Amino acid sequence: xxxxxxxxxxxxxxxxxxxxxxxxxxxxxxxxxxxxxxxxxxxxxxxxxxxxxxxxxxxxxxxxxxxxxxxxxxxxxxxxxxxxxxxxxxxxxxxxxxxxxxxxxxxxxxxxxxxxxxxxxxxxxxxxxxxxxxxxxxxxxxxxxxxxxxxxxxxxxxxxxxxxxxxxxxxxxxxxxxxxxxxxxxxxxxxxxxxxxxxxxxxxxxxxxxxxxxxxxxxxxxxxxxxxxxxxxxxxxxxxxxxxxxxxx
Amino acid sequence: xxxxxxxxxxxxxxxxxxxxxxxxxxxxxxxxxxxxxxxxxxxxxxxxxxxxxxxxxxxxxxxxxxxxxxxxxxxxxxxxxxxxxxxxxxxxxxxxxxxxxxxxxxxxxxxxxxxxxxxxxxxxxxxxxxxxxxxxxxxxxxxxxxxxxxxxxxxxxxxxxxxxxxxxxxxxxxxxxxxxxxxxxxxxxxxxxxxxxxxxxxxxxxxxxxxxxxxxxxxxxxxxxxxxxxxxxxxxxxxxxxxxxxxxxxxxxxxxx
Numbered sequence: 253x254x255x256x257x258x259x260x261x262x263x264x265x266x267x268x269x270x271x272x273x274x275x276x277x278x279x280x281x282x283x284x285x286x287x288x289x290x291x292x293x294x295x296x297x298x299x300x301x302x303x304x305x306x307x308x309x310x311x312x313x314x315x316x317x318x319x320x321x322x323x324x325x326x327x328x329x330x331x332x333x334x335x336x337x338x339x340x341x342x343x344x345x346x347x348x349x350x351x352x353x354x355x356x357x358x359x360x361x362x363x364x365x366x367x368x369x370x371x372x373x374x375x376x377x378x379x380x381x382x383x384x385x386x387x388x389x390x391x392x393x394x395x396x397x398x399x400x401x402x403x404x405x406x407x408x409x410x411x412x413x414x415x416x417x418x419x420x421x422x423x424x425x426x427x428x429x430x431x432x433x434x435x436x437x438x439x440x441x442x443x444x445x446x447x448x449x450x451x452x453x454x455x456x457x458x459x460x461x462x463x464x465x466x467x468x469x470x471x472x473x474x475x476x477x478x479x480x481x482x483x484x485x486x487x488x489x490x491x492x493x494x495x496x497x498x499x500x501x
Numbered sequence: 502x503x504x505x506x507x508x509x510x511x512x513x514x515x516x517x518x519x520x521x522x523x524x525x526x527x528x529x530x531x532x533x534x535x536x537x538x539x540x541x542x543x544x545x546x547x548x549x550x551x552x553x554x555x556x557x558x559x560x561x562x563x564x565x566x567x568x569x570x571x572x573x574x575x576x577x578x579x580x581x582x583x584x585x586x587x588x589x590x591x592x593x594x595x596x597x598x599x600x601x602x603x604x605x606x607x608x609x610x611x612x613x614x615x616x617x618x619x620x621x622x623x624x625x626x627x628x629x630x631x632x633x634x635x636x637x638x639x640x641x642x643x644x645x646x647x648x649x650x651x652x653x654x655x656x657x658x659x660x661x662x663x664x665x666x667x668x669x670x671x672x673x674x675x676x677x678x679x680x681x682x683x684x685x686x687x688x689x690x691x692x693x694x695x696x697x698x699x700x701x702x703x704x705x706x707x708x709x710x711x712x713x714x715x716x717x718x719x720x721x722x723x724x725x726x727x728x729x730x731x732x733x734x735x736x737x738x739x740x741x742x743x744x745x746x747x748x749x750x751x752x753x754x755x756x757x758x
Contacts, residue, residue, distance in 0.1 A: 306713050326719065334717040340664055341710040346636035346656050353727055358719030363727055384512075386636070388663050406718060 254317030256280045256410050256438040257303060257332075264302060264309030272298040273309060274462045280438060282409070287449035287470060288442040290459035291484035296442035297337070299459065300412045303440065304334040316409060330359055332410040333403040337418060339395035343387035348379065348398055351387060355406035373405035377431060393424030400431065410438040417448045450474055450488035458483060510563045510631040516735070517561035517632045522641030524736040528743040529629045533622045535747050544598070547617040549754050553746055554624035561632035568631070572623045579619045586611040635659050640730055649724050661707070668703060672696050 257280040264273040273295050280286060288296045301307045305320040305328055316331045318324045333355070336342045345351040352373050356366040374380045377397035382390070390398060396416065403411055416432070417425050429451050432439060443449050449456060449470065456470040460483045466473045474480065475491035511518070517525075536550055558568055587608035594607050630638070636656075643652045676696060684692070 301713070304713075304717055306716070326721070329717060329719045334713070336710055336714050336717075338710065340661075341707060342714045344657065344660055344711050344714060346639060346659060347634070350636060350726055354715075354720075354725075355718035357725040357727065358721065358723075366727060384634070386634075387660065402718065 253282060255314070256282045256284065256316060257440070258312070258314040259302075260312040262302060262309055262311030262313055264298060264307050272307075272462050273302065276302075276311070276462075276464060278457060278464060278467060280410075280440065283436065283438055284455060285432075285439045285453050286441065287453035287456045288440055288459060289444070289446065289449050289456055289474070289485060290465075292444065294459045294483075295462040296459055297414050298462075300334060300414050300440065300442050303410075303412050304332060305329075306334075330406065331408055332412065333406050333408040335399055335403045335411060335413045335416065337414040337416075339392075339399040340387075342399040342402055343390075343395060346386060347383070348374070348385050348387060348390070348401075349383040351398065352383075352401050352405045355402060359406060369405045369407065373401040376404055377401045378427075392419050393421070393427065396420060396424065396428060397431070400428075404435075408437065410440070411435070412440045412442070414442045415444065416441060417443060417445050444485075446474055446480070446486055446488040447490065450490045458485075460484075508630050508633075508635050510561070510567065511634045513562055513632075515561050515632070517557055517628075519735070520632075520739050521730055521732050521736040522633045522637040523645055523730065524732065524740050525629055525633055526638065526641055526645070528740060529625045532625050532743070532747055535751060536618050536622050536625075539618070544613070544617065546750075546754055547621055549750055551621045551624060553743070554621065554628045557628040557632065558624065561628060563628065563631040568624055568627045571627055572620055575623065576619070579615065583612045583615040583619075586615065637730070640726065643726075644730060653724055657711075664707070665700070665704065669700055672699060 257278070259276050259278050262273060262276040263271070265271045276299060288299065290296050298307060302309060302313060303315070305313070305315075305325050313320045315328045318328055318331070320328060343351050345354055349370055352370045353366050356369045361369070370383065371380070374383055377400055379394060379397055379401060382394070382398075387395060387398065400413075400416070413432075416428060420428060425448065429448065432441070432452055439452070441449065441452060453470045455468065456466070456473045457464060458466040458473055458479070465483060466476075466479060471491060474485075474488055477487045480487050532550075532553060536547075539546065539550075555565075558565060587606055590606065590608035590611060592607040593604060594610060596603055596605055596610070633641075639652050639656055639659075642655075643649065673696070676692065683689075
């Protein structure tokens with residue numbers, strides 16, 4: 253079985269010449285749940301965009317064994333789907349039904365199958381009775397769940413999520429954690445919230461200034477208070493330490 | 502932030518809400534065209550025509566206060582046009598209302614005709630958008646043959662206008678929080694231009710992110726949606742009633758009044 257994601261020596265610079273990603277090499281097994289952690293501006297969002305084929309740099313990116321290029325892009329978009337940070341960007345259709353159906357319709361599925369997928373996706377995220385609602389009538393937590401439903405309806409093998417926990421209160425964050433933990437797909441979650449990352453991921457990739465600083469067991473990386481403090485992060489409460497304070501003492 | 506959505510009553514349930522959006526749109530379009538083209542638009546005739554949209558608003562459980570509030574909101578544009586009539590046409594005319602007679606000018610007559618037609622047609626338009634979900638209206642318009650590009654643009658406008666208004670409010674609030682003294686018109690205009698520029702740049706950023714979200718879900722330039730519209734017997738009955746109402750008024754009312 254091919255790796256879910258394989259990236260070899262991938263580098264990308266912004267149009268103004270600033271290096272966003274430098275020589276990134278990593279591989280992700282099928283079904284892994286990975287937290288992509290790092291401070292603001294570390295390159296997490298850019299790396300997630302590179303996985304979706306939205307930024308073109310040097311090096312190789314393979315999704316489920318397929319290299320990202322113009323020819324494979326359509327197939328890749330059915331294998332890997334990205335969920336953006338702001339649900340208002342993700343939910344662009346007049347109703348929730350149309351938004352969740354948007355992906356399956358573009359995949360060329362039959363109307364009957366599209367309706368089934370929409371119903372299943374909305375059921376999974378707990379919005380089964382809200383199909384006809386306009387996205388701007390949803391609460392922040394509902395918008396986040398709806399954004400995930402738009403991705404689930406495409407039944408991809410891999411899902412990338414950029415800061416999925418941002419702007420959520422603790423209750424909605426817990427609901428989101430349970431929802432993501434129950435998904436069978438390979439998940440790559442970009443986040444600055446170490447508690448959220450610790451609850452979900454078995455593996456963590458620490459990114460800073462466009463480089464991979466550490467890649468391995470989430471507990472091992474995130475409980476290293478010195479490493480976390482060096483990169484402007486904190487040790488999650490689950491892993492015992494109290495972040496900056498303990499590292500400074 | 503809470504917004505006063507024009508279609509906030511469109512999510513209710515009533516016989517009018519259940520009607521096909523295409524039928525409602527065509528009825529309102531024809532009704533508007535007929536009212537606008539009325540050669541004689543006296544108060545009594547317009548009241549007869551207003552019965553139609555009034556009935557739809559009542560059957561659709563749309564509060565009349567809501568309808569009149571929205572008519573008032575858009576009225577300044579028409580008021581300017583209507584109130585300019587008495588200025589350029591001062592031909593004297595005698596008006597009769599029952600046993601009463603009084604002298605006025607043709608300009609004032611035109612002014613009241615414009616205002617009356619505006620109120621009646623706006624009532625019909627509000628009855629349409631208050632009993633039809635915007636998404637259904639867009640689907641209906643698409644089925645009626647409106648260009649897809651226009652439908653997509655209308656959909657995005659409806660989806661993001663409130664997001665944009667929220668952003669503008671946030672920027673204004675941030676400015677207000679640091680506005681300790683009046684800087685004068687020139688400096689204030691400069692700041693306003695910078696704020697507008699910021700809003701513009703953020704809108705472009707949003708558009709780019711939406712484009713990514715669309716591509717991520719396989720968008721290739723073709724707009725695909727599942728049509729949920731279906732013409733039923735009740736739609737045909739509504740169309741027939743509306744046609745008889747408009748035709749009846751157009752033919753008989755000028756002779757009766």
